[in-house]
Amino acid sequence: MSVPHMISIELAPELDTLPVPIDAIDRLLTQVIAEQSEQSVEALNVVFGTHTLIRSLNVQYLDHDYNTDVLAFNLSETPKALEGEVYVDVETARERHDEFDTSVSAEIARYAVHGVLHLLGHTDKTEDGQAEMRRLEDQYVQVFTNAADTPA
Numbered sequence: 001m002s003v004p005h006m007i008s009i010e011l012a013p014e015l016d017t018l019p020v021p022i023d024a025i026d027r028l029l030t031q032v033i034a035e036q037s038e039q040s041v042e043a044l045n046v047v048f049g050t051h052t053l054i055r056s057l058n059v060q061y062l063d064h065d066y067n068t069d070v071l072a073f074n075l076s077e078t079p080k081a082l083e084g085e086v087y088v089d090v091e092t093a094r095e096r097h098d099e100f101d102t103s104v105s106a107e108i109a110r111y112a113v114h115g116v117l118h119l120l121g122h123t124d125k126t127e128d129g130q131a132e133m134r135r136l137e138d139q140y141v142q143v144f145t146n147a148a149d150t151p152a
Contacts, residue, residue: 006041012049015090020105028109028144029116033082036136037120042076042083044119046112054089067092072115086115102141109144110137 007029009022025046033041047053051067058064058071069092076083093107100107117133124130 006043008043008045010045010047012047012053014050014052015048018048018090018108019094020108024144024148025109025112027147028140029112031143032113032116032136032140033120036117037082039076039080039082039120042081044082044116045085046115047085047087048090048108049087051089051091054087054092057087069093069096070111070115072118074119082119084119086112086119088112088115103145105148106141106145110141113137113140 007026009026011018029044029046033039033044054069054071055065055067058066058068061073062071067089069089071087073085073087074083075085088108088111090108093104093111097104097107102110114133114137117136118124122129122133122136124133
């Protein structure tokens with residue numbers, strides 16, 4: 001399925017740089033949507049921010065007063081269209097990437113993929129759901145990493 005380009009990627013004002021090329025994240029998320037969904041893409045906004053932004057959204061919308069790696073908000077009014085927002089905490093990726101023996105950019109990519117998978121209907125509320133999401137994340141992070149290692 002061809003995905004019309006309706007992905008917007010931005011940095012929150014408090015984040016001056018992103019340690020991963022924005023175009024690489026755009027290509028990755030476009031691939032995830034094309035391969036994992038039959039939905040048309042109305043609008044997907046991906047925001048990269050810090051603990052301050054992500055935690056404030058977590059408190060405001062989910063009543064969770066703690067840091068988290070990614071938040072996804074489904075704004076679709078119909079199941080046939082993908083419309084939503086994904087907020088990725090870059091500071092969490094910087095703090096935790098060593099724990100998972102990966103790079104900061106791969107960890108950021110994982111969080112972005114995880115958020116999009118949630119918007120596409122995947123859930124990690126059960127062990128099976130967690131395993132399936134992890135499998136898909138691993139698959140796409142590997143694609144992302146291979147693409148980053150391939151000279152242009």
